[in-house]
Amino acid sequence: MSKRKIEIMDTTLRDGEQTSSVSFSASEKLTIAKLLLEELKVDRIEIASARVSEGEFQAVKNITDWASSHNYLDKVEVLSFVDQGVSINWMIEAGAKVQNLLTKGSLNHLIHQLKKTPNQHFIEVSKVIEQAQQQGIETNVYLEDWSNGMRNSKAYVYEFLEFLSTQPIKRIMLPDTLGVLTPKESFDFVKEIKDKYPNLHFDFHAHNDYDLGVANVMAALKAGADGLHLTVNGMGERAGNAPMSSTIAVINDFMPRITIGVNEKMLFTVSKLVENFSGVMIPANKPIIGANVFTQTAGIHADGDNKKNLYFSDLMPERFGRTRQYALGKASGKANIQKNLQQLGLQLNDEDLKKVTQRIIELGDKKQVVTKEDLPYIISDVLDRTYEEKVKVNSYVLTHSKGLKPSTTVSLTIEEETFEANAQGDGQFDAFMNAIRNVFKNRKITLPNLVDYAVRIPPGSRSDALCETIITWKQPEKEFKTRGLDSDQTVSAIKATEKMLNIIIN
Structure with missing residues (x-):
């Protein structure tokens, strides 16, 4: 059974950067671009929009310089505009060699945004394509709002496709710009176009507004799409784009007649890097790359x-x-x-x-x-209980107020007799110890001295981690240690102290 090779174009650095509040620095863009091409091994990357800013220009220049020296320049693409050659000149200065030309894929956009006729638009598009060809720049064409174009102005879409079939372009890109398609529409629209133009290369570009991005991608591939546009972590405007990780897994597992070159083993690594650079956290239940999914x-x-x-x-x-x-x-x-x-x-x-x-x-x-990192502490805490529990701290109130000494009221049971005591101290734990000493003083029992107090949490844990407090106690004849474990530091110290009280009573 022969397999069909599908191109994967990553647009994290262009469309993904349109995620609200996200802006990659030039060095971050270069780092991500290198990973996408060399480690994740996507076929192409779309890295920027032309003429956006000086910073964007420098980012593109850095990437094209690197790509040129590593034979990747034909895989690096820039979104350009029908602007009488301004985008082309920008790309020439930035060193880019592939333009993704943004054109109007619906009559609604053409009439109300550009206020032009189809013929006027086609003439302007052809001029940009010709200018690019003269400068050695390859052209792919986006049909913006294509999905609504197929729904509401199909005759215009086919008129445009017929025109584009005569132009020196490499790919036609079909975006569901507003993320409105259903899987059935994605299949029907792409199949209809591929049946009519079997020799043209069509990319499918899905957005995720209804959470149908991956389903729409599957439908488009089954209908004959030649390439896909994806983003790392599903980043993108509004609800984002079809996510790289889920789409790659779905293709590999459920579409045996399709082959791709993406190295799925690097998906998690790249996703975590983009998470760090973008500041957009990956949801814990995000398929493939979320913290909880395995x-x-x-x-x-x-x-x-x-x-x-x-x-x-x-x-x-x-x-x-x-x-x-x-x-x-x-x-x-x-x-x-x-x-x-x-x-x-x-x-x-x-x-x-x-x-x-x-x-x-x-x-x-x-x-x-x-x-898992908490587990050794829990084992140590549990297996440390080698004594009969004769002392139990029932309850306590710890107070700490600005300008007032910390105080503690504690209730504890010693051999089935309950006591209460109150004391102040230099801190909450010191106040707790003073209250305990008051109880044991009445029983003519001297508590050991605290000679060391160490607190630790498992490496790599968060602020809500389990906290282990290890206290070293000194009596005239010996030293010994007790451990307490809790998510609250003071409570873990109290538990360590409760162990000490049981040891001296026993």
């Missing part, structure tokens, strides 16, 4: 993965340079925890695993997801 949360799913990979599909994370994760939280079962322990190279016996599981469920009720 994360199993339910324990039954992790158990199924252990039993013949029951919850696996062809959408394996390794294809995209990622790994499967198993979330730790209140929905976790032992299978989730075992998967994370395997990744950390740790093993627990059944009894300890049960204790750790219960602790993670407790933490999950307060902190939705416990990270």
Whole structure:
């Protein structure tokens, strides 16, 4: 079965940069361009609109200089305009060799925006194409608002296509400019055009206003489209463009008669770089590249993965340079925890695993997801409990106000007897310790001295990470350490102190 090669043109640096509040610097554009062509291996990149700004000119010049020295110049494209050669001159100075000429693909746009007849427009377009050819610039032509043109002024679209079929151009580009097409329309319109002009190259350019971008792309490919325009992370004006990551996965998995040159293993790397440069965060549930899409949360799913990979599909994370994760939280079962322990190279016996599981469920009720990096701290915290629990801190109130000394009121039970105490201190934890000392002073028990207090969170964690507090205590005859674990630093210190109280009582 012969396969049809499809061109993938990335327009992140042009159409994607029209995302609200996004503007790439010249160096960022060059870095992204290099990755797109050398690592992701797209066929072409559209990098800018002509004559926008001096900064845009410099960005294009940097890219064309690099592309020229690496034999990529014919893959670098610039959006140009029907402007009596102004865009052509701009491109010549910037070193660009391929123009994507923006023309009117609907009669509505032509009449109300340009206020011209079809014949006037065609004559002006032909002059720009001729000027480009004289300067050694290759031309592709955009039919702006083509989708509405096919809906409402089809005769005009075919009149335009008939004209373009006589011109020295390489590609005709069919954009769903406002993202209004359905998959059926995408298929019908593209097939109708390809049947009439089988020898012309047509690109399909989908927007995502109804979240139909990928579906429309599939329909257009089935209808015979020769190329696609995509953006990294689906960036673009309004709801964005058809996303690169999902489209590539869909083509590879569901369209066996189509072949593409994109290296899907680099999709995640490029997506994260664009996320950082653009400041537009990738939603956690974004297919292929989102933080959660290869994360199993339910324990039954992790158990199924252990039993013949029951919850696996062809959408394996390794294809995209990622790994499967198993979330730790209140929905976790032992299978989730075992998967994370395997990744950390740790093993627990059944009894300890049960204790750790219960602790993670407790933490999950307060902190939705416990990270893999938290796990060693949780194990340390749980397995550190080698004493009989005779002291329990029931409740406490910690106050901290500007201009007033911090104070604490605490209630604790010691061997089934409950006490309350209040004290002030230099900080909230110092006030808590003073209140505790007041209780134990009445029982003629001297508390050990605090000689070291260390706080840490797992590497790479966020501000809501689990926090481990390790306190070193000194008694006349020995030193010992206790650990506390919580998402709140002061609470984790209180838990470490509760362990200390149990050790000295026991």
